[in-house]
Amino acid sequence: xxxxxxxxxxxxxxxxxxxxxxxxxxxxxxxxxxxxxxxxxxxxxxxxxxxxxxxxxxxxxxxxxxxxxxxxxxxxxxxxxxxxxxxxxxxxxxxxxxxxxxxxxxxxxxxxxxxxxxxxxxxxxxxxxxxxxxxxxxxxxxxxxxxxxxxxxxxxxxxxxxxxxxxxxxxxxxxxxxxxxxxxxxxxxxxxxxxxxxxxxxxxxxxxxxxxxxxxxxxxxxxxxxxxxxxxxxxxxxxxxxxxxxxxxxxxxxxxxxxxxxxxxxxxxxxxxxxxxxxxxxxxxxxxxxxxxxxxxxxxxxxxxxxxxxxxxxxxxxxxxxxxxxxxxxxxxxxxxxxxxxxxxxxxxxxxxxxxxxxxxxxxxxxxxxxxxxxxxxxxxxxxxxxxxxxxxxxxxxxxxxxxxxxxxxxxxxxxxxxxxxxxxxxxxxxxxxxxxxxxxxxxxxxxxxxxxxxxxxxxxxxxxxxxxxxxxxxxxxxxxxxxxxxxxxxxxxxxxxxxxxxxxxxxxxxxxxxxxxxxxxxxxxxxxxxxxxxxxxxxxxxxxxxxxxxxxxxxxxxxxxxxxxxxxxxxxxxxxxxxxxxxxxxxxxxxxxxxxxxxxxxxxxxxxxxxxxxxxxxxxxxxxxxxxxxxxxxxxxxxxxxxxxxxxxxxxxxxxxx
Amino acid sequence: xxxxxxxxxxxxxxxxxxxxxxxxxxxxxxxxxxxxxxxxxxxxxxxxxxxxxxxxxxxxxxxxxxxxxxxxxxxxxxxxxxxxxxxxxxxxxxxxxxxxxxxxxxxxx
Numbered sequence: 001x002x003x004x005x006x007x008x009x010x011x012x013x014x015x016x017x018x019x020x021x022x023x024x025x026x027x028x029x030x031x032x033x034x035x036x037x038x039x040x041x042x043x044x045x046x047x048x049x050x051x052x053x054x055x056x057x058x059x060x061x062x063x064x065x066x067x068x069x070x071x072x073x074x075x076x077x078x079x080x081x082x083x084x085x086x087x088x089x090x091x092x093x094x095x096x097x098x099x100x101x102x103x104x105x106x107x108x109x110x111x112x113x114x115x116x117x118x119x120x121x122x123x124x125x126x127x128x129x130x131x132x133x134x135x136x137x138x139x140x141x142x143x144x145x146x147x148x149x150x151x152x153x154x155x156x157x158x159x160x161x162x163x164x165x166x167x168x169x170x171x172x173x174x175x176x177x178x179x180x181x182x183x184x185x186x187x188x189x190x191x192x193x194x195x196x197x198x199x200x201x202x203x204x205x206x207x208x209x210x211x212x213x214x215x216x217x218x219x220x221x222x223x224x225x226x227x228x229x230x231x232x233x234x235x236x237x238x239x240x241x242x243x244x245x246x247x248x249x250x251x252x253x254x255x256x257x258x259x260x261x262x263x264x265x266x267x268x269x270x271x272x273x274x275x276x277x278x279x280x281x282x283x284x285x286x287x288x289x290x291x292x293x294x295x296x297x298x299x300x301x302x303x304x305x306x307x308x309x310x311x312x313x314x315x316x317x318x319x320x321x322x323x324x325x326x327x328x329x330x331x332x333x334x335x336x337x338x339x340x341x342x343x344x345x346x347x348x349x350x351x352x353x354x355x356x357x358x359x360x361x362x363x364x365x366x367x368x369x370x371x372x373x374x375x376x377x378x379x380x381x382x383x384x385x386x387x388x389x390x391x392x393x394x395x396x397x398x399x400x401x402x403x404x405x406x407x408x409x410x411x412x413x414x415x416x417x418x419x420x421x422x423x424x425x426x427x428x429x430x431x432x433x434x435x436x437x438x439x440x441x442x443x444x445x446x447x448x449x450x451x452x453x454x455x456x457x458x459x460x461x462x463x464x465x466x467x468x469x470x471x472x473x474x475x476x477x478x479x480x481x482x483x484x485x486x487x488x489x490x491x492x493x494x495x496x497x498x499x500x501x502x503x504x505x506x507x508x509x510x511x512x513x514x515x516x517x518x519x520x521x522x523x524x525x526x527x528x529x530x531x532x533x534x535x536x537x538x539x540x541x542x543x544x545x546x547x548x549x550x551x552x553x554x555x556x557x558x559x560x561x562x563x564x565x566x567x568x569x570x571x572x573x574x575x576x577x578x579x580x581x582x583x584x585x586x587x588x589x590x591x592x593x594x595x596x597x598x599x600x601x602x603x604x605x606x607x608x609x610x611x612x613x614x615x616x617x618x619x620x621x622x623x624x625x626x627x628x629x630x631x632x633x634x635x636x637x638x639x640x641x642x643x644x645x646x647x648x649x650x651x652x653x654x655x656x657x658x659x
Numbered sequence: 660x661x662x663x664x665x666x667x668x669x670x671x672x673x674x675x676x677x678x679x680x681x682x683x684x685x686x687x688x689x690x691x692x693x694x695x696x697x698x699x700x701x702x703x704x705x706x707x708x709x710x711x712x713x714x715x716x717x718x719x720x721x722x723x724x725x726x727x728x729x730x731x732x733x734x735x736x737x738x739x740x741x742x743x744x745x746x747x748x749x750x751x752x753x754x755x756x757x758x759x760x761x762x763x764x765x766x767x768x
Contacts, residue, residue, distance in 0.1 A: 010742035211737065218694030245767060268697060
């Protein structure tokens with residue numbers, strides 16, 4: 001980048017939120033506003049290198065963007081006189097500088113919209129960084145270790161959803177604000193945490209994201225000063241950020257709070273945190289989750305040495321917090337505080353209540369906290385195994401090294417490995433045999449990997465009990481389909497026979513494999529699906545047909561062109577009738593145009609030379625094969641992922657039931 | 660990253676008036692709102708100078724002959740890039756008129 005480009009980038013990051021927010025108010029469409037603002041940015045990139053950076057680059061961009069918005073309104077609604085007037089008004093509005101309050105309200109609106117509940121969380125995060133932080137898709141992708149096209153798609157989809165759902169450019173009112181505000185706070189804190197405790201990759205922190213979140217939080221505190229929770233979040237982030245220099249050691253390994261060099265805590269940020277906390281208190285009201293967490297952070301920040309920490313107060317704050325936010329993670333933190341305030345036994349009692357929680361089954365801090373408490377309680381061998389488990393669960397490289405070291409330190413103390421074979425070694429040997437085919441190894445491997453993660457690779461094989469296995473099963477696959485459960489169960493039984501162990505599957509009942517009822521798709525979401533313009537004809541026809549006919553997916557995919565009776569909107573296949581209605585009737589003739597025989601739904605490609613399908617599955621005209629259930633299912637899942645509140649996407653079977 | 664902005668007055672620096680105070684207040688408010696301004700303040704002219712040479716430490720009261728070279732105010736800002744720091748400094752200079760500001764990155768917290 002040249003100097004001018006860097007300057008443009010800096011100015012853009014400072015001004016884009018205000019510009020986009022102002023435009024969004026004019027055109028009432030956030031996506032369009034962003035595009036118009038981008039046009040202004042492009043103009044700057046073209047002109048400034050030649051003409052030099054203008055004296056007031058922010059104002060230049062704002063004016064250029066507004067001119068584009070007015071052009072756009074004129075162009076798209078030239079016929080309508082009303083809009084012509086609107087454009088005039090907008091032009092008149094443009095001359096005097098807009099009052100600061102309205103500008104700030106616009107930015108606040110933009111923040112609420114970027115974090116709107118119709119969007120999946122990931123999209124909220126990306127859109128917020130994009131619209132409020134002025135980050136490019138590449139920068140967001142880098143920060144989240146994602147690939148750029150994925151982020152670009154996520155942002156485009158989010159803008160489309162906002163437009164389709166007709167989310168107005170307004171501040172929430174009525175009963176809405178509390179929930180809407182907490183969504184904004186959640187997104188900011190998520191960005192902060194992604195920067196503060198990077199969940200993956202080899203760096204423990206990505207400071208850029210922390211700074212971005214801090215700025216968003218500070219901005220929000222100015223825009224919505226009457227909300228205690230906003231100040232609470234800012235206080236929490238300022239104080240946590242104050243420890244960033246102290247929380248990693250020379251080689252990037254994490255340093256725990258009580259071992260940190262408090263001299264390296266950033267007093268400036270701590271003071272800012274205290275100040276934000278005071279503002280939260282001034283606003284008053286019952287403390288919410290962020291104010292409580294900030295109060296806990298304040299307790300730590302106040303203690304000049306780790307020994308001076310007021311654990312009794314922290315434990316009491318957690319007691320309150322856990323009532324508001326009874327999540328497993330908060331409960332785990334509470335266990336740590338209680339362990340410090342009231343002794344390791346009290347802490348262990350709380351941690352053990354969490355051991356079976358499915359939400360924590362892959363959470364490395366659970367075994368890590370348990371290891372700490374066990375160590376303090378003098379149960380060294382158990383502690384070592386917990387640290388090893390924690391190390392195998394974390395996705396962060398620096399943390400893994402650190403946890404391994406903690407386990408090794410204990411090994412040193414108690415003198416060598418435990419006698420006998422370990423679960424991990426036995427599992428590897430079991431899977432390493434020649435007499436298993438690849439599919440079985442893959443399937444057994446899933447089961448044993450889960451057992452190793454949950455019980456620790458280093459656990460002595462002889463010490464594993466059927467109760468432990470039953471608990472792992474309940475946490476990992478308690479909610480899974482019966483077939484899945486039974487598959488894992490038979491893997492354990494097979495392993496036990498091979499290793500000459502007692503029946504570790506004794507506590508696991510074989511489950512009856514019945515099909516669970518399929519849940520339909522919400523009609524409003526289905527409407528959104530039908531109105532999508534980017535879906536290919538084949539998919540649109542298949543989905544409509546499934547929906548309107550309620551026929552089985554395999555039946556519909558087995559349809560041939562010669563089966564179809566387009567006139568009467570029905571087809572005869574395998575002795576049964578499949579019939580449809582107007583939606584399919586509009587699409588089907590286009591799909592089969594020019595074909596007299598062969599599968600109705602065809603794969604995109606011809607089959608490879610090594611895979612010759614049955615004659616009946618080939619199209620005599622194109623040589624392509626019948627669309628497979630797997631492929632059709634995959635495409636549907638992909639396409640409906642944005643619609644599904646759970647983010648998983650729907651299955652084709654759901655389509656036929658939601659009538 | 661953090662930058663320290665240190666501003667000096669020169670012979671042609673205008674005396675502050677109502678308008679300047681108002682514009683500065685707005686600017687400071689804007690910077691705080693953007694989460695950029697961490698700390699700021701004006702500095703007394705003169706001050707005290709403490710010099711060490713060998714084992715000897717000398718304390719001298721101001722004002723000093725080269726007073727016009729002295730820093731009159733500072734701001735500690737948190738920004739994403741050097742260019743952002745420069746942009747804020749440009750805006751600041753646009754408000755206060757003649758004079759100069761030096762910006763330097765602050766390493767570590």
